[in-house]
Amino acid sequence: MNKEETTRNQNKLKKSFLGLGCLGWIMVCVGAILTLIVCSVGIFLYLIWFKETVIVKSYSPDHLQTIEVIERGENAGFFGPSTVRIKYGKEYLETSIHNDGMNLNDTNVSVEWLNNEQAFITLDGDEQIPEVIEFKRNYGKDTNPFKVIQKNLGYITFEKSYSQGHENVIEYRTMTFSLGSSHQYKTSPIRVYYGKAKTELTKFVEIKAGSIDRQEYDYFQSGWVDDTEVHITAMKKGKDVADYPVHLFILHLDEGVLEE
Numbered sequence: 001m002n003k004e005e006t007t008r009n010q011n012k013l014k015k016s017f018l019g020l021g022c023l024g025w026i027m028v029c030v031g032a033i034l035t036l037i038v039c040s041v042g043i044f045l046y047l048i049w050f051k052e053t054v055i056v057k058s059y060s061p062d063h064l065q066t067i068e069v070i071e072r073g074e075n076a077g078f079f080g081p082s083t084v085r086i087k088y089g090k091e092y093l094e095t096s097i098h099n100d101g102m103n104l105n106d107t108n109v110s111v112e113w114l115n116n117e118q119a120f121i122t123l124d125g126d127e128q129i130p131e132v133i134e135f136k137r138n139y140g141k142d143t144n145p146f147k148v149i150q151k152n153l154g155y156i157t158f159e160k161s162y163s164q165g166h167e168n169v170i171e172y173r174t175m176t177f178s179l180g181s182s183h184q185y186k187t188s189p190i191r192v193y194y195g196k197a198k199t200e201l202t203k204f205v206e207i208k209a210g211s212i213d214r215q216e217y218d219y220f221q222s223g224w225v226d227d228t229e230v231h232i233t234a235m236k237k238g239k240d241v242a243d244y245p246v247h248l249f250i251l252h253l254d255e256g257v258l259e260e
Contacts, residue, residue, distance in 0.1 A: 052085075055104050058111035058119070065116060067135060069109045069123075086121055086133060086146055093133060093146035099125035120151070122178075131179040151178045155191050161222035161230070162197060168227050168253055169197040172220055173204075192232065194253050205251060205258040207232075216246050228254040 056069040065088070072083040072094075081096035082104050097108055104125075113119045117137040124130040132151040138144075155173035162169050175188035189208045193201040217234035224230045234247040250259040 053103075055084075056106050056109045056111060058113070060113055060116045060119070062116045065137060067111055067119060067121065069111075069121065071104045082125075084123060086135075088135065088137075088145055091138075091145055093144060093148075095123065095131065095133070095148070097123050097125040097131075098127040100127050102126070121146075122153075129176065129179045149178070152176075153178060157193075159220060161224070163224045163227045163230070165227060166197055168195065169201070170194045170222065170230060170232075170251065170253075171201060192251060192258070194251065194256075203256060205256065207249065207258070218243075221245075228252065 051073055053071045054068055055071055056067075058067045058069075059065065068087045070085045070087060072085055080101060081098045084095055084097055084104070086093045086095070097104060099108060108124055110122045110124075111119055112122070119135040121133040121135060122130050123133070130153055132149050132153075134147050134149045135145055136147075153176045156176040157171045157173050159172040160169060171193045173191045173193060189206040191204045191206055193204040195201045195203055216236065218237045219235050221233040221235050222230055223233065230251050230253070232249040232251060233245045234249075235243050236246050237243050247260075251257070252259070
């Protein structure tokens with residue numbers, strides 16, 4: 001083998017090693033990119049579906065029983081219901097809260113202990129009727145201590161209006177039952193609570209079911225004449241036309257009288 005052939009062979013070997021080196025670097029880069037993508041997808045799926053955030057941790061009066069309400073995943077920005085797990089030891093019940101796609105906080109959950117072994121957990125969101133879950137300690141029995149129940153939640157405010165000077169306020173309240181209840185809301189009257197702003201309202205007048213059919217209107221419009229007189233107009237949403245009034249009530253706050 002002469003010198004020229006040796007040099008040629010050496011050059012071929014160098015090119016081969018260079019090619020293998022480039023291929024190796026390409027494979028390393030591709031592997032790094034794929035690893036980054038897989039990790040990013042994994043983190044994203046964990047945050048959306050599996051991350052657990054304790055919203056409320058509540059203790060029984062004797063501090064021996066503990067109930068935790070946990071949000072599973074982060075739905076903020078996706079406008080879907082939030083998955084919620086209510087836990088007592090190893091037992092749990094899973095449900096959801098419709099909160100306009102926003103993450104939950106302790107204002108969405110309340111726990112009311114009746115005694116050391118029984119409690120009501122109320123779940124509420126911006127887009128749903130409150131759901132009530134009853135907790136009863138099961139003493140080792142093969143039953144889940146949590147059960148969804150239907151409960152009368154009383155009159156809850158769904159709309160309010162202030163006078164021009166914000167001195168007085170009225171609140172429209174309706175009888176509310178927990179999620180899944182078979183009770184008919186349309187048979188109960190609308191209560192209009194009134195009084196000084198920033199105080200607990202105790203006085204009210206009723207718009208009874210016989211005064212106006214619930215199916216005839218969609219919302220109320222409040223028009224304050226002064227601080228003691230407000231015109232309440234039952235409004236109907238128009239499909240192809242503007243919203244229009246269907247009934248007028250006049251409330252005199254100083255007399256506690258509702259005129260039709």
